[in-house]
Amino acid sequence: MTTESMLHDIPGGKAVVEWFGRAPRFHDANLLELTFSGKGAGLLRIHAWNMTNEVDSKGYFVLEKHATVTLAFQGVSSIECADFDMxxxxxxxxxxxxxxxxxxxxxxxxxxxxxxxxxxKVQIGLTPGKPD
Incomplete structure (x- = not known):
């Protein structure tokens, strides 16, 4: 199954697809937070957006539909990370x-x-706009 079809199976995932108009790949998104507790819970907090084909006066692509996407985990059975301090x-x-x-x-x-x-289990939260 693709990430897009998986998002429809995860609570909160459909709202993410509706907000961005597609399943995001999270390319160039900012990983803001990654935390785990000893009780098998964790979260991944990401600042994501849609990149348009338009460029601004400085030559940068115009970004729209900013949002903070939070993936909350329960029953974590495996974690593998490299460069965790970054x-x-x-x-x-x-x-x-x-x-x-x-x-x-x-x-x-x-x-x-x-x-x-x-x-x-995974649950997804979406907060429209740029993070504080």
């Missing part, structure tokens, strides 16, 4: 798949932490 970071790509009855969230970084989290 948060915040910049995501190159993020993918959500199934691994049996668990969700597998894997991301690579342009800068900062790379990782894979396997969890029994």
């Amino acid at each position: 948060v915040p970071g910049i995501i190159f790509e993020l993918e959500i798949t199934r691994a049996g009855e668990h969700f597998r969230i894997e991301w690579s970084a342009s800068y900062g932490v790379n990782g894979v989290v396997t969890a029994k």
Whole structure:
């Protein structure tokens, strides 16, 4: 299953697809926070947006639909991270798949932490606008 179809199976995922108008790849998104507790819970907080084909007066692509997307994990059974001390970071790509009855969230970084989290449950929160 693709990340887009997975988002429809995760509580809060459909709102993310509706906000961005598609399933985001989170390319160049800012990884703001990555935390885990000893009780099998964790979260990934990401500042994401849509990049348009327009450029501004400085030659930068115009970004729209800014939002903070939070992936909250329960029943975490596996965590693999490299460069964990480099948060915040910049995501190159993020993918959500199934691994049996668990969700597998894997991301690579342009800068900062790379990782894979396997969890029994995932819930997604969306806060429109740029983060504080």
